[in-house]
Amino acid sequence: xxxxxxxxxxxxxxxxxxxxxxxxxxxxxxxxxxxxxxxxxxxxxxxxxxxxxxxxxxxxxxxxxxxxxxxxxxxxxxxxxxxxxxxxxxxxxxxxxxxxxxxxxxxxxxxxxxxxxxxxxxxxxxxxxxxxxxxxxxxxxxxxxxxxxxxxxxxxxxxxxxxxxxxxxx
Numbered sequence: 001x002x003x004x005x006x007x008x009x010x011x012x013x014x015x016x017x018x019x020x021x022x023x024x025x026x027x028x029x030x031x032x033x034x035x036x037x038x039x040x041x042x043x044x045x046x047x048x049x050x051x052x053x054x055x056x057x058x059x060x061x062x063x064x065x066x067x068x069x070x071x072x073x074x075x076x077x078x079x080x081x082x083x084x085x086x087x088x089x090x091x092x093x094x095x096x097x098x099x100x101x102x103x104x105x106x107x108x109x110x111x112x113x114x115x116x117x118x119x120x121x122x123x124x125x126x127x128x129x130x131x132x133x134x135x136x137x138x139x140x141x142x143x144x145x146x147x148x149x150x151x152x153x154x155x156x157x158x159x160x161x162x163x164x165x166x167x168x169x170x
Contacts, residue, residue: 055080058080059080062083062084063075063083066087073090074086098134099134102130102134102136106127106146109124109146109150110152111152111155113154121147128143144162148163
């Protein structure tokens with residue numbers, strides 16, 4: 001079976017090779033050989049070749065799920081656990097800088113008049129998810145207020161309706 005580096009060295013065969021590896025990985029998930037995340041040693045019942053195949057298939061499956069800009073950061077890694085550790089450190093950094101920057105992005109978010117509302121709402125939710133993963137707690141009422149105040153003046157009637165409806169419920 002081809003290694004990850006061999007797969008990406010041949011762009012024409014990349015998709016076909018990854019599909020084959022993904023199919024094989026799905027087959028192996030139902031097999032007794034599936035490895036628990038974090039276990040670096042092969043199971044006793046597995047041959048060295050089966051272990052290497054499993055590692056290659058797992059690596060390929062993880063790489064299939066990554067966006068291009070993220071893929072570039074981990075493409076040189078061949079061990080799925082190393083890839084996972086790198087992704088985890090990249091995305092779960094809970095530093096003060098990361099929390100502050102994510103909050104700055106949220107508070108500075110404004111919907112442009114011509115922007116698609118669904119895309120804007122998706123971006124808002126991505127930021128909220130990021131903040132949640134960084135353990136920044138924002139009350140539901142504050143989330144609603146942030147969303148409503150970030151909308152352009154074309155949405156003023158809708159914003160006023162929401163605010164008045166909320167006042168009537170209280």
